[in-house]
Amino acid sequence: MKHLERRLVERKLKLLQMQTIEGAHAGNIYRIEVMDEDHRRSRYVYKEFAADRSNEVEIYSKAKEYIQPFSKYVDVWDTPPQAILMRDLQSPLKKEFKGLSDRNKRKQIVSILERLAVLHSSTIRLVANELPTHRVTSEWRDWCLDQLTRLRSRSQWMNSDWINVIKDSYDQLDVTHYNPRSPLVLTHGDPHLENIFILDEQVWFIDWEWTTVASPLRDITILVQDLYDSKWIQFVKATYHECLKNKQFHISDEDYRRDYHYLYIDHTTMMLAWEIEKYFQGYTMEEEIQRMIDFKIGELNRVREEELGL
Known part of the structure; x- marks a missing residue:
């Protein structure tokens, strides 16, 4: 060294x-x-x-x-x-989040959302210059389908319908050609709970590797990937819109919903592929990865059906 x-x-x-x-x-x-x-x-x-x-x-x-x-x-x-x-920010929020009471979970989530609202509202007039602009592509869809295919060859419990859910979610909504409707801002790009720390009663973020100019909903739909409870996911979705309004950052209800749904599908698919990769590498137990996949596939179905009005 x-x-x-x-x-x-x-x-x-x-x-x-x-x-x-x-x-x-x-x-x-x-x-x-x-x-x-x-x-x-x-x-x-x-x-x-x-x-x-x-x-x-x-x-x-x-x-x-x-x-x-x-x-x-x-x-x-x-x-x-x-x-x-x-x-040294000590331990990431993810380590303690599961053990928090509902009241403290709510408090922490609101703190994170308010902090992200400051970031997003302060960069709404940002000139992109050399910073990349986030685009939805087929990258995460293709990777996740490959990961599920590998999983099917290795396990007895793989459900073939999972592959169909991924394909239907992207194909029926034409996700890979979606253009965000909200104003573009500087986004962290990877604000899951492993990259969020609380120190001196303030929220801090690490790992800005994936920072781009994008819809603010990019960060929010990545944040919720560590929340395996639909109650908290819906809470984040509703609360963040209010946080933006409080910062005089206005997005119509329809544009907010569509940005959230389309980016949520893409990022849920991305995180699903990454969680499967961690399972392949031995970081996740079989029972846990089954639970993760079941939940995220269910979320993809829910959002797809909601957006299609089914």
Whole structure:
């Protein structure tokens, strides 16, 4: 870790301890403890990006002024090995969310939605410049169908109707040609509960790799992917519209509903494929992946039927 030690020295910091953060990460992540010249100790997270997953470095360089108020990053290096240094935010919200009471779940969800509303409303007049614009394509549909086909060859419990639900959801609504109706804003692109932290009673986001200009509903339909309860998904959908209105960000009810439904189908399909991949890699147990698939397939059916008026 000579690169890390050299970079810390440049910031007049001495490395005291380092611990690898395990998980399915796009690169290597370490929790470190350092000491400054006044012998004060601090904790940071240092992430070295995989060679093919360093887009976050470029995103920071292009959108620093918009991202900084919502992120605890300290420094970014665009020379090899590309890396980022951020404050240690401790544990992601996902670890504790399931054990919260309904009252506290509601409180946390509202805090996240209000924070995202600030991000989205503050960038409504953002000129895209070199930032990419999010487009709905067939990418997640194709990946999910491939994953389900692989699953069918490996398991006895695979339900062939799951493949038909994916195809019907995209084909009957022509999802891959959908153009969002709401004003485009800067979106985080991956605000699931593993990327959200609460520190000092404030919401913070990490992993801005997938940041693009998009409908604000892009972030919301990714956020709900960790909520395996239709009650909370419906709560998020309704509450976020009110959060935007409170920020004088107006989207008609019809445009909001359509953006939500179409992006929800695409992102539910994306997350379904990713959850199956984590199962293949051994991160998810068989019983759990069955539960996840059943729930998300049910959600796809529900939204498809609602949008078609069935």
